[in-house]
Amino acid sequence: MSLQLDFPAVLERxxxxxxxxxxxxxxxxxxxxxxxxxxxxxxxxxxxxxxxxAGACKVYVETIRNTxxxxxxxxxxxxxxxxxxxxxxxxxxVAALTINVGAYTAEIMRAGFEAIPRGQIEAAEGLALSRLxxxxxxxxxxxxxxxxxxxxxxxVLLMLASSVCSQISAEELTAVANYIQSDTxxxxxxxxxxAVLYVILSLVMRAGFWxxxxxxxxxxRRLGTPL
Numbered sequence: 001m002s003l004q005l006d007f008p009a010v011l012e013r014x015x016x017x018x019x020x021x022x023x024x025x026x027x028x029x030x031x032x033x034x035x036x037x038x039x040x041x042x043x044x045x046x047x048x049x050x051x052x053x054a055g056a057c058k059v060y061v062e063t064i065r066n067t068x069x070x071x072x073x074x075x076x077x078x079x080x081x082x083x084x085x086x087x088x089x090x091x092x093x094v095a096a097l098t099i100n101v102g103a104y105t106a107e108i109m110r111a112g113f114e115a116i117p118r119g120q121i122e123a124a125e126g127l128a129l130s131r132l133x134x135x136x137x138x139x140x141x142x143x144x145x146x147x148x149x150x151x152x153x154x155x156v157l158l159m160l161a162s163s164v165c166s167q168i169s170a171e172e173l174t175a176v177a178n179y180i181q182s183d184t185x186x187x188x189x190x191x192x193x194x195a196v197l198y199v200i201l202s203l204v205m206r207a208g209f210w211x212x213x214x215x216x217x218x219x220x221r222r223l224g225t226p227l
Contacts, residue, residue: 003188010189013180020176021197027090027172028159028205031097035158036151038098039105040140046110057106064103070164072096077168093165093172101158108150112143145217152209156202163198173197 045057064072073096080087087095116139124134144151166175173194181190 020173024172030094032155034098035101038102042106043109061103089170093170112147
């Protein structure tokens with residue numbers, strides 16, 4: 001039995017592929033920004049002196065990190081529907097991805113906070129810097145710089161994981177591929193193209209984060225430190 005590939009029959013659907021890829025990037029962009037903010041707040045909460053806040057943040061992080069993303073998406077999707085709240089599949093997907101990546105961001109940021117030497121904080125206090133100045137300039141920005149490579153890798157993984165949002169009919173790349181292969185009966189060719197597109201999207205995101213790192217952390221560029 002010989003394998004006969006027919007890529008032209010699939011590639012003629014290129015506008016659909018591009019639309020799916022664009023939505024995948026849009027999902028990743030929203031979830032990355034919101035997840036970074038949410039995760040940073042959770043990391044700060046885990047270091048809170050309040051046992052209630054620290055405990056709640058710990059429960060959130062451990063729960064999300066120990067359950068599948070698909071289950072989390074279903075919980076958000078069907079949970080909101082059961083409460084009578086109707087949102088688009090895109091909105092639900094962004095919310096679920098934000099909750100998911102926020103937990104991983106919290107752990108990465110917590111590692112960054114713990115890497116800040118206590119002596120730097122004490123020196124800032126000795127210079128009479130305000131609490132906000134200390135947290136922003138001495139703790140937060142240096143912590144982000146230290147864990148930036150890990151954060152960017154996590155956000156790229158988030159983009160790849162967004163493929164499971166096809167299960168709630170979010171029109172991202174994998175969902176588009178499902179429609180195309182069921183219409184053309186060319187599943188193998190369809191998913192080869194999708195795999196190539198995901199590789200391209202990953203490279204685009206990594207290049208974007210690399211450029212952003214050069215802007216945010218010019219000291220690393222001067223020192224030749226890899227981002």
